[in-house]
Amino acid sequence: MKAAERPLSERENAAWRAFYEMQELLRGRLEQHLEADSGLSNADYTVLVALSEAPQGQQRAYELSRRLAWEKSRLHHQLTRMCGRGLVERLNGDGRAIYVAITPGGRAALEAAVPPHRRHVRHLFLDRLTPEQIDQLADISRTILDGLDTS
Amino acid sequence: MKAAERPLSERENAAWRAFYEMQELLRGRLEQHLEADSGLSNADYTVLVALSEAPQGQQRAYELSRRLAWEKSRLHHQLTRMCGRGLVERLNGDGRAIYVAITPGGRAALEAAVPPHRRHVRHLFLDRLTPEQIDQLADISRTILDGLDTS
Numbered sequence: 001m002k003a004a005e006r007p008l009s010e011r012e013n014a015a016w017r018a019f020y021e022m023q024e025l026l027r028g029r030l031e032q033h034l035e036a037d038s039g040l041s042n043a044d045y046t047v048l049v050a051l052s053e054a055p056q057g058q059q060r061a062y063e064l065s066r067r068l069a070w071e072k073s074r075l076h077h078q079l080t081r082m083c084g085r086g087l088v089e090r091l092n093g094d095g096r097a098i099y100v101a102i103t104p105g106g107r108a109a110l111e112a113a114v115p116p117h118r119r120h121v122r123h124l125f126l127d128r129l130t131p132e133q134i135d136q137l138a139d140i141s142r143t144i145l146d147g148l149d150t151s
Numbered sequence: 152m153k154a155a156e157r158p159l160s161e162r163e164n165a166a167w168r169a170f171y172e173m174q175e176l177l178r179g180r181l182e183q184h185l186e187a188d189s190g191l192s193n194a195d196y197t198v199l200v201a202l203s204e205a206p207q208g209q210q211r212a213y214e215l216s217r218r219l220a221w222e223k224s225r226l227h228h229q230l231t232r233m234c235g236r237g238l239v240e241r242l243n244g245d246g247r248a249i250y251v252a253i254t255p256g257g258r259a260a261l262e263a264a265v266p267p268h269r270r271h272v273r274h275l276f277l278d279r280l281t282p283e284q285i286d287q288l289a290d291i292s293r294t295i296l297d298g299l300d301t302s
Contacts, residue, residue: 008269012277015289022292023174024197025299028220046175069179118159126163128298129291136287138166140280141173147279148176 026124033120038113043078044087045117048110051088051102058091058101082106177275184271189264194229195238196268199261202239202253209242209252233257 008016031042040048050064051057059067065075079100082088087106091099102110126134159167182193191199201215202208210218216226230251233239238257242250253261277285 015285018289018292022295025220069176134166138169140284141169144173
């Protein structure tokens with residue numbers, strides 16, 4: 001039996017299910033708050049944060065889809081909706097490259113969204129954990145991310 | 152300044168971002184595998200697991216939306232798609248109650264999906280962590296879940 005075929009132990013199964021349920025519910029709850037406070041979805045917010053941190057507030061669509069690990073068609077539809085709302089714009093680069101840039105309206109929307117979002121992240125998540133747990137979670141997250149990069 | 156207004160420390164911010172990015176990428180990667188292996192989305196899989204574990208394989212739609220923390224309209228659209236594919240069916244209960252039941256086809260789809268999904272969960276997630284980290288993550292997840300229940 002290959003290692004990956006082993007059934008999950010009770011402990012592994014319980015940990016995986018608790019983790020999965022936690023991140024599902026937390027995502028949902030944060031998105032409800034984000035939409036109520038700022039009219040943005042999690043996906044809108046994620047794109048705006050990524051672009052706001054890119055040089056000149058713009059990034060190749062290809063790079064963005066790689067960074068977010070979104071399928072091309074998912075990013076395409078997401079960007080079309082965001083363009084329609086004036087949050088981002090598409091720019092033609094050299095050759096066939098398409099760039100996406102955050103607009104001034106997108107920056108304003110993000111700046112308005114950050115403080116309430118941060119309060120909810122603190123209230124629902126960070127303030128519930130000990131400093132030690134926060135460090136444990138950071139280590140665990142980085143370990144999983146490293147593995148995702150290489151597998 | 153209220154506690155929730157404090158800006159995030161660098162350590163908190165780094166931990167939150169690593170966690171958020173990890174769960175986004177992991178979700179995306181697992182969903183790609185699930186769709187390729189079994190033709191199911193994460194949402195399909197989550198609904199099928201929840202119903203398969205409910206008594207008689209059925210649950211009130213209201214309870215299901217509460218348990219998954221999905222908005223009513225999200226659940227409605229999801230169930231309509233799944234009914235169309237024969238994975239679940241809607242049943243009328245007493246009064247205005249709507250029940251959702253997993254069909255034999257839904258059970259077969261879930262049974263086929265579980266082994267490859269479990270392999271990917273093991274490979275991308277559980278096997279990357281030490282037993283100690285798995286326990287830490289379970290504790291962290293339960294703490295956050297308890298807080299979400301009461302806030």
